[in-house]
């Protein structure tokens with residue numbers, strides 16, 4: 587079985603990553619110190635690396651342009667479980683700018699080498715080239731921009747499956763979030779094998795929460811995927827066109843839980859199996875609607891060049907044009923495929 591290396595990026599990505607690894611410990615009978623409760627049942631080796639002294643360490647990298655969120659994790663009860671080299675941060679945030687998160691030379695000088703080293707170290711600890719799972723927001727500068735930078739590096743160095751858990755910004759997120767979201771989406775289309783879209787706006791309305799409960803919910807879905815006996819890993823396909831990639835939506839699972847009252851795991855497993863074995867795309871109008879809202883705001887702002895001067899530091903404006911075109915193409919493909927909507931029933 588291929589190992590999985592997770593890379594949490596930015597504040598949102600690291601909050602989700604922390605919740606995910608906390609839940610992995612609980613599910614695997616591990617203390618958050620990395621020592622296990624039941625010597626008969628060791629934790630899954632595709633997620634944890636065993637070190638001397640029967641201590642288990644997550645195959646995880648924690649990355650942020652700003653040190654704050656990583657300090658919080660490092661100083662929490664979970665902080666000790668990750669290897670010290672897994673924490674990689676710059677000295678200030680990307681200030682909600684995709685361009686800064688992806689291209690800023692001062693940021694890259696601080697994070698590029700340690701990140702690439704840490705990825706190589708993690709890969710060398712695996713029996714086979716691992717699959718990568720990235721957690722991040724699309725609304726933040728680091729979550730969108732630095733994720734794009736990481737995707738380019740992974741694609742260049744490791745020909746393996748990369749999937750993303752990507753949090754779409756809520757409608758009242760930062761004013762330039764639509765720029766980050768659509769610019770980031772362009773890189774997901776190009777480099778990721780599967781994207782699990784989480785719609786913050788929808789979940790905030792449903793769960794009446796901004797952070798913790800949503801993250802617990804997202805983590806429960808990730809656990810379903812990675813703890814399954816036959817884990818779901820999207821296939822690596824260098825030449826895949828947009829319409830062969832999978833953009834699927836957490837809301838489906840959530841709705842599945844409410845509508846059918848079955849546990850999330852059953853619904854999730856069913857959808858996952860259908861994707862894997864039937865090579866079926868999971869269409870869901872919810873996610874396309876949210877992306878469309880972001881794209882409309884993007885186009886409206888970009889037409890007037892609103893905020894572009896401050897936002898596009900280190901970037902060519904052509905990238906905005908290309909990102910908008912590709913997002914339109916993606917939506918068109920999904921809208922044309924509406925007939926093949928896969929619902930939970």
Ligand SMILES: Nc1nc2c(ncn2[C@@H]2O[C@H](COP(=O)(O)OP(=O)(O)OP(=O)(O)O)[C@@H](O)[C@H]2O)c(=O)[nH]1
Nearest residue numbers: 596597598601679680682723725726727728729755
């Ligand atoms: N679900 C969820 N969303 C979050 C969380 N933290 C932030 N967000 C969302 O993420 C978006 C903002 O992105 P962040 O991840 O905070 O930003 P960042 O990636 O750190 O980038 P910069 O701060 O600009 O450098 C908004 O849509 C927030 O609502 C979280 O813990 N859970």
Ligand SMILES: [Mg+2]
Nearest residue numbers: 597652679728
């Ligand atoms: Mg941040």
